[in-house]
Amino acid sequence: MSKQYWVYILTNRTNSVLYTGITGNLSRRMEEHKSGKIRGFTSRYNVFRLVFAQAFDNVNYAILAEKKIKGGSRQKKIELIKSINPEFKELIY
Numbered sequence: 732m733s734k735q736y737w738v739y740i741l742t743n744r745t746n747s748v749l750y751t752g753i754t755g756n757l758s759r760r761m762e763e764h765k766s767g768k769i770r771g772f773t774s775r776y777n778v779f780r781l782v783f784a785q786a787f788d789n790v791n792y793a794i795l796a797e798k799k800i801k802g803g804s805r806q807k808k809i810e811l812i813k814s815i816n817p818e819f820k821e822l823i824y
Contacts, residue, residue: 736793738800740783740812743776746819749808750778753797757784757824781822783812 737757741750741764750773754760763769765779773779787793800808812819 733788734790735786735788736790738785738787738793738796739781740800740808741773741778742780742782742819743778744780746782748776748778749805750776751797751800751808753793755790761824781824782816782819784822784824 734755737754737760739752739754739757739760741752742748752760761779761781764773767774785796787796800811803811816822
């Protein structure tokens with residue numbers, strides 16, 4: 732069984748802030764974000780709604796994808812989210 736790596740995008744209640752991250756355990760990471768265990772950007776801006784997630788079998792591909800997303804404009808991130816989640820509904824993992 733191969734390990735999966737996730738690239739994900741979180742937003743706040745009003746979708747005004749976007750955060751891109753990477754993890755090897757999406758459900759644990761979401762629990763950390765929602766509980767406020769992670770200090771910094773996500774806790775400061777109440778960013779905890781998962782609106783995009785993509786799985787990779789190779790950590791290097793996941794890192795490349797994360798860097799590409801982070802390097803893109805806000806509009807590109809919104810387009811990416813809407814490609815799988817047009818209504819910005821919170822995803823459950």
